[in-house]
Amino acid sequence: MICTFFFFQIFPLFHALGANGILIEYEDMFPYEGPLQLLRARHAYSPSEIKEILHQAKLHELEIIPLVQTFGHMEFVLKHEQFSHLREVELFPNALNPHKEESLALVDTMIKQVMELHRGIRWFHIGCDEVYYLGEGEMSKQWLQQEQNNMVKLCLTQMKAVASHVLIHHPNVKPIVWDDMLRGISEEYLTESGIAQLVEPMIWDYIEDMDVHGKVLLMDKYRKCGFPKLWVASAFKGATGVNQSLTIIGHHLKNNIQWLKVADSGPAEMLQGIVLTGWQRYDHFSVLCELLPVGIPSLAVCLQALKHGGYTDNVKKIVEKYLGMSNLEINNFMSESSGTFPGxxxxxxxxxxxxxxxxxxxxxxxxxxxxxxxxxxxxxxxxxxxxxxxxxxxxxxxxxxxxxxxxxxxxxxxxxxxxxxxxxxxxxxxxxxxxxxxxxxxxxxxxxxxxxxx
The missing domain is CATH 1.20.58 (Methane Monooxygenase Hydroxylase; Chain G, domain 1)
Incomplete structure (x- = not known):
């Protein structure tokens, strides 16, 4: 939905503020081809535009990690009549039916096409968060009636299948998954499943009063289960209201400061990095929340706070200089100046x-x-x-x-x-x-x- 040249305007600012990579969830903006062409939005990027985005990102030392949902949040795929038979629950286009071979074939094709335009990447995010209604489809209900089967196995089987596909065809690329479907699984089951050898979990939490100790314990749990590396994810916009139009900078700053505390207390050798998510919608069918230009001051504040270990008066001055703002308020939507940053x-x-x-x-x-x-x-x-x-x-x-x-x-x-x-x-x-x-x-x-x- 964002014109490509705006990326080229903001990439230098992202780099200057301290970012060294960008996680991109294309959804229907990717130029899928062949039987998947119907997934394209009306203004989807062309292959040449994708290549230019990657080129400009590289010029500004921003490593791209593509994200393709492969289990939950597949509304942009399953809303189409041609793929509706692959829904876990017939009425809802949220989750993919993991029992059908065609489901894995669909995901494999999506990954293949995205990979073809992202050669040389080191990580590929396969989503797998919020797999709502998993286990409620008729095929799942029948499968779960078998004594050796359970919900955890159902979830991990699909996750492992997708991750294995990535590793088999792209051995130098490590799959990343959102961690929420893993959190409640016992250490013993996670260890025995072998999932730790296939993926790097990305722990996410976007609230301002986040439980730091709980997150440290969760990191330690993943370490004990054999995961060698993991990521964490905060937010710089979104997450505070489905139709929010202005970004609550103070909320996101507090969230990122809490993550700093987690990083200081957790097993440092495991942490690959922190992703500052910037939501555009809560899901494919919801309204727009804060637009990217509206969230840029929040991103600047959060990135600089992470870079400097906190948000001081000196950091505030640095942020204002980058944004061209005379006085940036983090607890008040109104600012004395609009700034000179792109957007x-x-x-x-x-x-x-x-x-x-x-x-x-x-x-x-x-x-x-x-x-x-x-x-x-x-x-x-x-x-x-x-x-x-x-x-x-x-x-x-x-x-x-x-x-x-x-x-x-x-x-x-x-x-x-x-x-x-x-x-x-x-x-x-x-x-x-x-x-x-x-x-x-x-x-x-x-x-x-x-x-x-x-």
């Missing part, structure tokens, strides 16, 4: 819209005495208004609409420089149109009432 115009305009659009319109519609007293819903329905009151309502409403239309047009132009049209349309429709339409409806009703008096 800073979007950051500034989204902040303005999120803080003031709905409030200003509600102020007019619900707290203006002339509107609430002389042009209520009762009056509007019957096209009634005291002629004197028109002069107290109409100019203010027209002025407010004119001002916000100008801001929204400016925001739309800024968004179109970064995002493809479908993302621009979705964000504006979700975050601006409902409020603007209420204001437009007021003016239409006012015109109708005036006409009725003529």
């Amino acid at each position: 800073s115009d979007v950051f500034s305009l989204v902040t303005q819209v999120s803080f003031h659009l709905r409030h200003s319109v509600d102020e007019l519609l619900e707290r203006n005495r002339y509107v609430t007293g002389w042009f209520s819903s009762y009056h509007r329905k019957r096209k009634m208004i005291h002629p004197v009151m028109i002069q107290y309502i109409q100019p203010d409403a027209i002025s407010l609409l004119t001002r916000w239309n100008a801001v929204i047009q400016e925001l739309q132009a800024a968004l179109e420089r970064i995002f493809y049209p479908d993302a621009v349309e979705e964000w504006l429709e979700e975050n601006t149109y409902p409020t603007i339409q209420k204001l437009q409806q007021l003016l239409q009703d006012l015109d109708a009432a005036i006409a009725a008096q003529s």
Whole structure:
């Protein structure tokens, strides 16, 4: 959904802030071919664009790790009628049915096509998180009735099959998996399963008051089970609200500081690195949460805090210098300056819209005495208004609409420089149109009432 050239603008900033790699979950933006071509979004990247992304990342010393979901969160695949028969549960496109040979063949083909455009990589993330409804499909229920079978075995069998495929065909590439499906499995079972020789788990937690001691114990558990290496994952945006429009920097900073404490206390020789996730949606069907430009100040704060071991006044000054901001507030959405970083115009305009659009319109519609007293819903329905009151309502409403239309047009132009049209349309429709339409409806009703008096 992000135009490729914006990546080229932000890669130098990412590198300067301390990042040395990028985990990319392409989902439907990857240019799948052949029978998988229907997975492509309307504005999916072309193979040449993927190659240019990789080239630009390499120029700025950013190692790419592709992520392809292979078990859970497969909505972008299983939503299509052609693949719906591979769902674990017929009604839900969340999880893949692990019992069908065609399921593994599908995953193998997806991995093969992504690998072909990512030659020379060292890691490949195969997802495997939040495999909702696993075990609830009819084939799973029958399989689980057999005495030697259980849910843990069901999960690990699919995970091992996918990881083995990666290692057989790409012996120099190590598979990574999200760890949530592994956490509750006993040390004995994990050890005996052999999964530790196939994958590197990525422990994720995005809350600000994270249990540091619990995470250290979890790392130690994985060490005892034979995993030689692991990763951890924080967040710099997303994770705080499914339709969140502004990033709560303080929340994400606290989360990353907690992960620093985990890294200081856990088995250091195991830790490969920390991934700062930046959610764009909670799942394939949910609305957009914070746009990437809106989350860049949070990313800058979190990266620099990790690099320097904390967030001090000196680190704050460094971040402000990189962002071109005079005063960055981490516990307040509003900042005195919008900055000069790539996408800073979007950051500034989204902040303005999120803080003031709905409030200003509600102020007019619900707290203006002339509107609430002389042009209520009762009056509007019957096209009634005291002629004197028109002069107290109409100019203010027209002025407010004119001002916000100008801001929204400016925001739309800024968004179109970064995002493809479908993302621009979705964000504006979700975050601006409902409020603007209420204001437009007021003016239409006012015109109708005036006409009725003529």
